[in-house]
Amino acid sequence: MFGESARALCKRKRNEFKSGSVAMASVDKGKSTKKQKYDRQLRLWGDHGQDALENAHVCLINACATGTEILKNLVLPAFTIVDGHKVSGDDAGNNFFLTKSSIGRNRAQAATELLQELNNDVSGNFVEESPDKLLDNDPDFFCRFSLVIAVHLPESTILCLAAFLWGAGVPLLVCRTYGLIGYMRLVVKEHTVVESHPDNALENLRLDHPFPELKKHIQSYALENMEKRDHSHTPWIIVMAKYLEKWRSEHNSRCLRAIQKKKLFENLFDKISSGVDELLQDENSKNIKAQVFINQVEEDIGKLKSCVNSLLQENGLVVNVKDDYIHEFCR
Amino acid sequence: MADAEEPMAVDSGCRDTGDWEGRWTHVKKFLERAGPFTHPDFEPSTESLQFLLDTCKVLVIGAGGLGCELLKNLALSGFQQIHVIDMDTIDVSNLNRQFLFRPKDVGRPKADVAAEFVNNRIPGCNVVPHFKKIQDFDESFYRQFHIIVCGLDSIIARRWINGMLMSLLSYEDGVLDPSSIIPLLDGGTEGFKGNARVILPGMTACIDCTLELYPPQINFPMCTIASMPRLPEHCIEYVRILQWPKENPFGEGVVLDGDDPEHIQWVFQKSLERAAEFKITGVTYRLTQGVVKRIIPAVASTNAVIAATCATEVFKIASSAYIPLNNYLVFNDVDGLYTYTFEAERKENCSACSQVPQKLHFSSSAKLQEVLDYLTENASLQMKTPAITATVDGKNKTLYLQTVASIEERTRPNLSRTLKELGLAEGQELAVADVTTPQTVLFKLNFTS
Numbered sequence: 001m002f003g004e005s006a007r008a009l010c011k012r013k014r015n016e017f018k019s020g021s022v023a024m025a026s027v028d029k030g031k032s033t034k035k036q037k038y039d040r041q042l043r044l045w046g047d048h049g050q051d052a053l054e055n056a057h058v059c060l061i062n063a064c065a066t067g068t069e070i071l072k073n074l075v076l077p078a079f080t081i082v083d084g085h086k087v088s089g090d091d092a093g094n095n096f097f098l099t100k101s102s103i104g105r106n107r108a109q110a111a112t113e114l115l116q117e118l119n120n121d122v123s124g125n126f127v128e129e130s131p132d133k134l135l136d137n138d139p140d141f142f143c144r145f146s147l148v149i150a151v152h153l154p155e156s157t158i159l160c161l162a163a164f165l166w167g168a169g170v171p172l173l174v175c176r177t178y179g180l181i182g183y184m185r186l187v188v189k190e191h192t193v194v195e196s197h198p199d200n201a202l203e204n205l206r207l208d209h210p211f212p213e214l215k216k217h218i219q220s221y222a223l224e225n226m227e228k229r230d231h232s233h234t235p236w237i238i239v240m241a242k243y244l245e246k247w248r249s250e251h252n253s254r255c256l257r258a259i260q261k262k263k264l265f266e267n268l269f270d271k272i273s274s275g276v277d278e279l280l281q282d283e284n285s286k287n288i289k290a291q292v293f294i295n296q297v298e299e300d301i302g303k304l305k306s307c308v309n310s311l312l313q314e315n316g317l318v319v320n321v322k323d324d325y326i327h328e329f330c331r
Numbered sequence: 332m333a334d335a336e337e338p339m340a341v342d343s344g345c346r347d348t349g350d351w352e353g354r355w356t357h358v359k360k361f362l363e364r365a366g367p368f369t370h371p372d373f374e375p376s377t378e379s380l381q382f383l384l385d386t387c388k389v390l391v392i393g394a395g396g397l398g399c400e401l402l403k404n405l406a407l408s409g410f411q412q413i414h415v416i417d418m419d420t421i422d423v424s425n426l427n428r429q430f431l432f433r434p435k436d437v438g439r440p441k442a443d444v445a446a447e448f449v450n451n452r453i454p455g456c457n458v459v460p461h462f463k464k465i466q467d468f469d470e471s472f473y474r475q476f477h478i479i480v481c482g483l484d485s486i487i488a489r490r491w492i493n494g495m496l497m498s499l500l501s502y503e504d505g506v507l508d509p510s511s512i513i514p515l516l517d518g519g520t521e522g523f524k525g526n527a528r529v530i531l532p533g534m535t536a537c538i539d540c541t542l543e544l545y546p547p548q549i550n551f552p553m554c555t556i557a558s559m560p561r562l563p564e565h566c567i568e569y570v571r572i573l574q575w576p577k578e579n580p581f582g583e584g585v586v587l588d589g590d591d592p593e594h595i596q597w598v599f600q601k602s603l604e605r606a607a608e609f610k611i612t613g614v615t616y617r618l619t620q621g622v623v624k625r626i627i628p629a630v631a632s633t634n635a636v637i638a639a640t641c642a643t644e645v646f647k648i649a650s651s652a653y654i655p656l657n658n659y660l661v662f663n664d665v666d667g668l669y670t671y672t673f674e675a676e677r678k679e680n681c682s683a684c685s686q687v688p689q690k691l692h693f694s695s696s697a698k699l700q701e702v703l704d705y706l707t708e709n710a711s712l713q714m715k716t717p718a719i720t721a722t723v724d725g726k727n728k729t730l731y732l733q734t735v736a737s738i739e740e741r742t743r744p745n746l747s748r749t750l751k752e753l754g755l756a757e758g759q760e761l762a763v764a765d766v767t768t769p770q771t772v773l774f775k776l777n778f779t780s
Contacts, residue, residue: 090353
């Protein structure tokens, strides 16, 4: 008897374990299906970008065609549509997210239904109210959003809305379309970009002042004694650093004007490219290399310029920093 | 100007196909009244809408990211006679942006599902799907369309349809017959970048005229892959190109299938091992898959912009109401938003559209291999697997063909023979066939020595 109940207990425990792991497995499966589904965009902005999108909550004012198109492309963030209008025959004719049967119904509600249908992951809400009323009675309503999109709003409403959102720190996107003309304006105080995913990262290794480990590493290469094969596998930044050293010692100069640098680079490139196939093939084109080169040896003129500008402003002077170097840089 | 303030327009001539009052109000505003932006020759009329609804036949090539958007835009603009071609089936990774598809549709042909969805959502619209390759159709099929718009994902396919439309052109006494021109609108996207162009075959720059605009594919040098890897991509390519054919992990002759997760898993594991050997970090499953399948990132918004541009041009051209894009638009919103439009120029001796006879300049002692290399490597030709035939001693002779294994083996020795040895003469015509063009290209052989 004891044996039987012990066996039953074991069986129950085994089943619990199984169903527990099945639950776990389905969570994992859900996660991996999501990763599969959003794979193509994950490759653009990574997991953190994707999370930020999923946790955002966007407000669309007016579910006309322009507005619903925007939401269609966003898909992921939760959205709320604010629209007091009823769907007209015109609306149903130019909006993919309204149909004949939507006519006469509240536009926010009708559009929300067909937008929700796009994707199970999406959570859509609607408010059957005009934005003017909300701004009068409950402006704090808008504070909960990551972004407000205002489509085809009259100027008076936009001004009121914009003033409120600016104070609340909520970004506002104003859109309008008329025939073949479109207009959009982004109103945001400050937008911080962290974890950017640039196409071509221009690393600044500060070749004019290599840090000690880099200097040592550069010195460990003896280009003159290399076989062609080894030479062509030397990272191009090493080659560049070597020749920069050489040029410096020959010309005894540290300050380079931008035009001189470009010329120097071209001579340099011709001289060394005959031996270095890597330079020509591997990822970067000549232009990017040229740009990097110019950046490497640029004393931080951008910073200098803005410092000088703000100094001049503070002292009520004309912000007109004109000198040869700035001109060339701007060229 | 809020929509609700406008009085509802009375729609004359409602059809029985589920129409309603006001349905085409917006479209009619473009077609039934002139304005400061309309084409100088434009005459407003109520017949234009009927032409779009009943008569104008548009072909959409591709039912993917661009295709879905195009079908939606065209249907809402009044085009109801639409055909769509797509040879693919729906994959889970399509669902983030190809909004006509749902999880339950995975595995079904894209063309079919897209047509079903649009026909359902837009009453009266008649999208006809074709689950086929573009090469499965001939001139008689393509000739029926007023306008063709492409949302393709391959340059080869673009060149093929480009060549097809060139072959439809008819010249009388050297003058191009305008009624033989079928406008080709081509859109392409990659991540946050895209482009849209208007091609009037025989009149404006064609795909081949601007072949050099396409950035070269990233292929790492073999020496880097084989002995001096630095990037995780090098490790993955090593496994794909060198290790897989050597080890045949899933059986002799089993080709690496990027869509098979087990294959990718194997490549991923081996790539990690290789990376560890060289102390390289960054090999992930996602990167492995991306490199093996040459995955291009994609997002809904870019496709929406480019498709909208193309669809607008279809509308302009079909209605003759507005001046079309002339002729190439680029779009990039990686950093802020950038767009630029320019007029791509025709190439004088374009092998696809110029009608200028193509020439080959080689020494008579040059080997056939050199000619083959020229055809594939020349920036203006960029052929893939050209097949070369010539008439020698009154008989048609295949000099080299690589797409059929038995013929490749038989003709391979010709590659190391000289042009003279092969019996070719000065002024001889060589006919070259390739996947990049539906018609053979004729080259005239000029001996340099």
